[in-house]
Amino acid sequence: MKKIVSIFLICMLFVSCNSDNDDPPTSVSFNFTHNWDGTNVTNSEFNTIQYTNANGQALSIEKLRYLISNITFRKVNGETTVINAYNLIDVTNNTNLIYTLPNEMLTGHYINVSFTFGFNNDDNYQNYTDLNSASWNVPAQLGGGYHFMQLEGKFIDNASAQTGYAYHCIRAVDNSGAQQVFQDTFFTVDLGEVELKNNASIVINMNIAEWFKNPNQWDLNLLGNMLMPNFNAQVMMHDNGQNVFSLGELIP
Amino acid sequence: MNKYFPYIASIVFICTSCTDENVTEYVPTPIALEIPQLFEDNIIAPVIPLDNPQTIEGIALGKKLFFDPILSGDNTQACADCHTPENAFSDASRFSDGIDGRLGNRNSMPLFNLAWNYNERFFWDGRAFSLEHQAFQPVTNPIEMKATWVDVSSKLQQDQDYPSLFDQAFGTSTIDSILVTKAIAQFERTLISANSRFDQYLLGQINLTSEELEGFNVFMDETRGDCFHCHGNANNPLWTDNIFHNNGLDAIITDLGLGKISGDPANNGKFKSPSLRNLAFTAPYMHDGRFNSLDEVINHYSEGLQNSTTIDPLMKKVAQGGVHLSAQDKSNLKAFLLSLSDESFINNPNFKNP
Numbered sequence: 207m208k209k210i211v212s213i214f215l216i217c218m219l220f221v222s223c224n225s226d227n228d229d230p231p232t233s234v235s236f237n238f239t240h241n242w243d244g245t246n247v248t249n250s251e252f253n254t255i256q257y258t259n260a261n262g263q264a265l266s267i268e269k270l271r272y273l274i275s276n277i278t279f280r281k282v283n284g285e286t287t288v289i290n291a292y293n294l295i296d297v298t299n300n301t302n303l304i305y306t307l308p309n310e311m312l313t314g315h316y317i318n319v320s321f322t323f324g325f326n327n328d329d330n331y332q333n334y335t336d337l338n339s340a341s342w343n344v345p346a347q348l349g350g351g352y353h354f355m356q357l358e359g360k361f362i363d364n365a366s367a368q369t370g371y372a373y374h375c376i377r378a379v380d381n382s383g384a385q386q387v388f389q390d391t392f393f394t395v396d397l398g399e400v401e402l403k404n405n406a407s408i409v410i411n412m413n414i415a416e417w418f419k420n421p422n423q424w425d426l427n428l429l430g431n432m433l434m435p436n437f438n439a440q441v442m443m444h445d446n447g448q449n450v451f452s453l454g455e456l457i458p
Numbered sequence: 459m460n461k462y463f464p465y466i467a468s469i470v471f472i473c474t475s476c477t478d479e480n481v482t483e484y485v486p487t488p489i490a491l492e493i494p495q496l497f498e499d500n501i502i503a504p505v506i507p508l509d510n511p512q513t514i515e516g517i518a519l520g521k522k523l524f525f526d527p528i529l530s531g532d533n534t535q536a537c538a539d540c541h542t543p544e545n546a547f548s549d550a551s552r553f554s555d556g557i558d559g560r561l562g563n564r565n566s567m568p569l570f571n572l573a574w575n576y577n578e579r580f581f582w583d584g585r586a587f588s589l590e591h592q593a594f595q596p597v598t599n600p601i602e603m604k605a606t607w608v609d610v611s612s613k614l615q616q617d618q619d620y621p622s623l624f625d626q627a628f629g630t631s632t633i634d635s636i637l638v639t640k641a642i643a644q645f646e647r648t649l650i651s652a653n654s655r656f657d658q659y660l661l662g663q664i665n666l667t668s669e670e671l672e673g674f675n676v677f678m679d680e681t682r683g684d685c686f687h688c689h690g691n692a693n694n695p696l697w698t699d700n701i702f703h704n705n706g707l708d709a710i711i712t713d714l715g716l717g718k719i720s721g722d723p724a725n726n727g728k729f730k731s732p733s734l735r736n737l738a739f740t741a742p743y744m745h746d747g748r749f750n751s752l753d754e755v756i757n758h759y760s761e762g763l764q765n766s767t768t769i770d771p772l773m774k775k776v777a778q779g780g781v782h783l784s785a786q787d788k789s790n791l792k793a794f795l796l797s798l799s800d801e802s803f804i805n806n807p808n809f810k811n812p
Contacts, residue, residue: 253724338693345678358771370771
């Protein structure tokens, strides 16, 4: 994928040289912010049981990291620009929360900006040294590839005990039969219309509470652990993920 | 930062080479780390500080210093006394005794693949940032080498050989603690281990036994061993995440580990995940060396987990006491763990006392 990025960059150079329009190119950055139903969440809020999910379970967050890829810009004339790259956002260690695109974009109006949560299947089964170094891999028994998200913490369980949960998203795999059956769980997040100005910064909000809310009210007693090999849980996470992200502020 | 390190390094290198052209200054001989194939293919480049590049003379000096008791207060103890090559540079005793025979409360750590510890936090509790800084500590630690840097520097300065060796390594014969630690760090970065049976298997050179293969499955299976989230996988040949976790050793935590260093009680009882390479040579195990055998370690994860508020959420079966492996799974897991041991590393003549 890195190669593709460079090829893409080179193409972009030509494109930008040739285009005679008056929308100057600009660097674009994405700023990933996180909240729990509107209350800001950073790693300084971690490790304390202080959130309540839709199922009424009190919980804390100890780890949150997730992968996004293929940021895509679409013009009104249908012209699309796909940034063939990925970003592993690590809230626990406060890294990659601000992601500057590897190449410049033309300023101007875009009717939609989107990204992929996780990796599509082409991208998922490549070998990425930086993601391997972050131990982001999925075991071969579960089809290999990479995690899409790791959300971990503690919750108060049925017996009023503090218990760990590990909400890990991967491509859903059913290992029960003779052959593995897969179902895609990456999804496209459409952020809607954006007017790119010079040095644009696009804020993306993740409402963490949504992972537990809609359409599946999440019961951590039943679905707190061992979720990677749990096909149904993966599909449910995919469904709950649909309303997690939204477009925040656009600066300037 | 790591991603761009090679680029920045090469730019700086280019700039440096340009300016050097008109000066006839002595330059030690640069030598690149030999990066193993599996590391090259799967993980990002090692961390080598710009102000301490690897050189033939620096590495040779660092090796001599590492094995030389001159760094201790009474000239009786070298780094290598607590980090012996045949133990993959750890200590077979649970606690190492310093020059006064005083014992610490931590088990010595094996030394290999240290340049791939990307966040550069060293010691069980991560209290030293960078290998260079780490090397300052044992020399003056009262329960270890119990020397002062003033004293050590002057002993080295008065030595017959060292001044010229420092001159060759750093272009100055004036010895100080900074150069000592730089040389040692250069030597430590050459301690690379990547030739275990499992590595050879991944490279397609040998076959593993069915026990070893099945043990690897136990290791990678979330419903059985579930070890891979913290201890690497076939694509992360370091066999550690180099991150701090509480893996359920104690219900009541007395050694706070990372919590003592960060001051955050949420880190109490967290220690750096050790690499699972070379376990055949590094007993006893855990930060306090409490387990003498791998069987004890496996039993810990299987049925000995202790709950506490900071236990890692990945210790998912703590409520049941552990992952409850069958006797067969346990012995296979052990066979797999032992396949990560690298005889050629502990027998490498480059790493032995000159």
